[in-house]
Amino acid sequence: MNGSQTAIKIDNVGMVYRADNQEVTALTGVSLDIEKGEFISLLGPSGCGKTTLLRIVADLLAPTSGQVLIDGSSPREARLQKKYGMVFQSPVLYEWRTVQKNIELPLELMKLSKEERAERARKMLELVGLTDFAHHYPQQLSGGMQQRVGIARALALRPEILLMDEPFSALDEFTREKLHEDLLRIWGKTNKTVLFVTHNIAEAVFLSDRVCVLSPHPGRLSAVVNIDLPRPRTMELRDTPEFTALVAKVRNSFEGV
Amino acid sequence: MKALQTIRSSRKLVTLVWILGLIILWECGAFYIEAVKRTPENVLPHLWQIIASVFSTKVISNGQTATQIVLTNAGATLLRAGYGFLIGMAGGFLLAILMKLSGIVEKVAFPYLMLIQMIPILGMAPIVLAITKDIGVSRIVIAAILTFYPVCTNTLAGLKSVEQEKLDLMYLCAANRYQVYWKTLIPTCIPFFFTGLKISAPMAITASILVDTLQGDGGLGCMLSQSLKHAMSIYVFWQIVFLSAFVGVASSWLMGLLERRFSPQKRLAARKGA
Ligand SMILES: Nc1ncnc2c1ncn2[C@@H]1O[C@H](COP(=O)(O)OP(=O)(O)OP(=O)(O)O)[C@@H](O)[C@H]1O
Ligand SMILES: [Mg+2]
Numbered sequence: 001m002n003g004s005q006t007a008i009k010i011d012n013v014g015m016v017y018r019a020d021n022q023e024v025t026a027l028t029g030v031s032l033d034i035e036k037g038e039f040i041s042l043l044g045p046s047g048c049g050k051t052t053l054l055r056i057v058a059d060l061l062a063p064t065s066g067q068v069l070i071d072g073s074s075p076r077e078a079r080l081q082k083k084y085g086m087v088f089q090s091p092v093l094y095e096w097r098t099v100q101k102n103i104e105l106p107l108e109l110m111k112l113s114k115e116e117r118a119e120r121a122r123k124m125l126e127l128v129g130l131t132d133f134a135h136h137y138p139q140q141l142s143g144g145m146q147q148r149v150g151i152a153r154a155l156a157l158r159p160e161i162l163l164m165d166e167p168f169s170a171l172d173e174f175t176r177e178k179l180h181e182d183l184l185r186i187w188g189k190t191n192k193t194v195l196f197v198t199h200n201i202a203e204a205v206f207l208s209d210r211v212c213v214l215s216p217h218p219g220r221l222s223a224v225v226n227i228d229l230p231r232p233r234t235m236e237l238r239d240t241p242e243f244t245a246l247v248a249k250v251r252n253s254f255e256g257v
Numbered sequence: 258m259k260a261l262q263t264i265r266s267s268r269k270l271v272t273l274v275w276i277l278g279l280i281i282l283w284e285c286g287a288f289y290i291e292a293v294k295r296t297p298e299n300v301l302p303h304l305w306q307i308i309a310s311v312f313s314t315k316v317i318s319n320g321q322t323a324t325q326i327v328l329t330n331a332g333a334t335l336l337r338a339g340y341g342f343l344i345g346m347a348g349g350f351l352l353a354i355l356m357k358l359s360g361i362v363e364k365v366a367f368p369y370l371m372l373i374q375m376i377p378i379l380g381m382a383p384i385v386l387a388i389t390k391d392i393g394v395s396r397i398v399i400a401a402i403l404t405f406y407p408v409c410t411n412t413l414a415g416l417k418s419v420e421q422e423k424l425d426l427m428y429l430c431a432a433n434r435y436q437v438y439w440k441t442l443i444p445t446c447i448p449f450f451f452t453g454l455k456i457s458a459p460m461a462i463t464a465s466i467l468v469d470t471l472q473g474d475g476g477l478g479c480m481l482s483q484s485l486k487h488a489m490s491i492y493v494f495w496q497i498v499f500l501s502a503f504v505g506v507a508s509s510w511l512m513g514l515l516e517r518r519f520s521p522q523k524r525l526a527a528r529k530g531a
Contacts, residue, residue, distance in 0.1 A: 092422040096521030106430045
């Protein structure tokens with residue numbers, strides 16, 4: 001490979017949950033190398049272990065077998081170096097903090113000065129197009145705007161890796177498509193490595209460089225589909241035959257679902 | 258906005274209707290009792306008779322009028338209830354934090370918490386009095402014990418109500434334990450803490466009055482029983498009943514007021530309403 005670097009190396013990762021003397025195999029033998037700046041989707045039906053894999057990468061879970069390397073070091077070191085930004089399915093905003101204060105929260109934890117926090121928050125608000133809503137409270141925003149705040153907060157720490165767990169699945173179709181375009185624009189500007197969990201095939205195809213298809217029982221990586229659609233991608237791309245063909249290809253790659 | 262105003266004014270209306278209803282009910286009862294009993298004031302006097310007794314200058318005992326007796330004794334009882342309440346509040350909050358911090362503390366403390374809650378206060382009070390040998394200290398201790406349980410359990414429930422994602426977020430930002438508590442756990446548990454306070458404030462007052470009845474050394478409860486035994490005017494009893502009810506409601510209301518001032522969530526609601 002011509003000079004590309006591995007940002008995330010997932011090496012034969014397996015995860016077995018133990019609860020009440022019962023063992024649930026959530027993942028077996030997942031291996032995947034993700035390059036710096038790549039946009040990767042983890043696609044699969046409910047219960048196939050997408051969240052589990054994301055949490056293992058983020059050092060929120062320790063795998064029961066195999067290992068994950070972030071830039072050659074452990075997820076724990078990566079976490080302590082603030083290399084992760086995370087966006088959840090629900091916005092997970094602090095309802096007693098304004099939009100700006102929500103974005104500043106990770107910066108407060110880093111003990112940045114007030115001025116620097118405000119400056120970074122301002123940039124992030126501009127990036128996600130919420131400058132006018134800096135002093136609003138989360139409850140005063142629509143679901144889509146709340147999720148934008150979540151993205152801005154995740155990016156505020158300037159992480160190298162952006163982890164997103166079904167961030168748009170609770171939104172309506174219109175808002176979601178708008179956010180897809182915005183996310184790609186933000187990604188183009190900031191050059192993060194993105195690991196994006198979804199169970200929506202079209203979403204995965206539209207956003208990603210590669211779609212990793214996970215199959216359940218037990219969770220495993222059953223296919224990796226390259227999405228060689230040109231960038232920048234816009235809404236119109238969804239109507240092209242190339243897009244439709246790739247969606248069909250990804251759908252067909254599911255094993256016995 | 259208009260709908261909100263209607264709801265607000267209708268709530269006031271409902272309260273008014275309630276109070277009026279109670280007054281009418283009380284007075285109906287009073288007229289009935291007056292007709293059938295020889296000493297109706299021992300059972301159910303008219304409200305105006307009670308109000309008249311408040312302003313009466315008749316000396317009842319130790320050179321004091323009924324109102325003076327009630328107020329001086331109320332001071333002794335309510336002050337102790339207040340101290341006990343503050344101690345129970347601080348203790349309950351701290352224990353909740355400790356229980357959240359350490360699973361071992363929770364496992365050890367929880368059965369004791371349940372136990373304290375199950376022992377009836379009337380059974381506990383004489384024991385506390387026998388140990389402390391001081392009625393004032395006993396009032397404080399009992400009020401503190403009663404406050405402790407609701408505050409502690411509610412605060413703990415609040416600490417446990419924090420979404421896992423918020424904790425994940427803190428973890429991913431490599432927040433230390435102090436930051437996790439200060440930025441996430443404690444702000445989330447404040448409304449729960451206040452729920453505990455609202456429950457326990459009237460309880461602390463009731464408990465303190467009950468403790469008074471154990472000994473003849475003054476206090477609202479003591480006057481209450483003396484008045485009932487006809488050692489002094491029965492109107493002392495009625496005044497105390499109304500005063501206690503009023504202070505109980507007021508204490509809970511005060512907690513609500515403090516909550517609007519200090520709870521981050523409530524402060525926000527107030528700002529939005531404005
Ligand atoms: N804490 C846990 N304890 C026990 N089993 C778990 C736990 N978390 C997840 N599992 C199990 O592991 C499997 C994978 O779960 P996971 O949450 O990773 O799936 P997912 O692909 O994210 O699903 P969804 O699309 O519904 O979010 C499921 O069968 C689930 O029941
Ligand atoms: Mg999931």
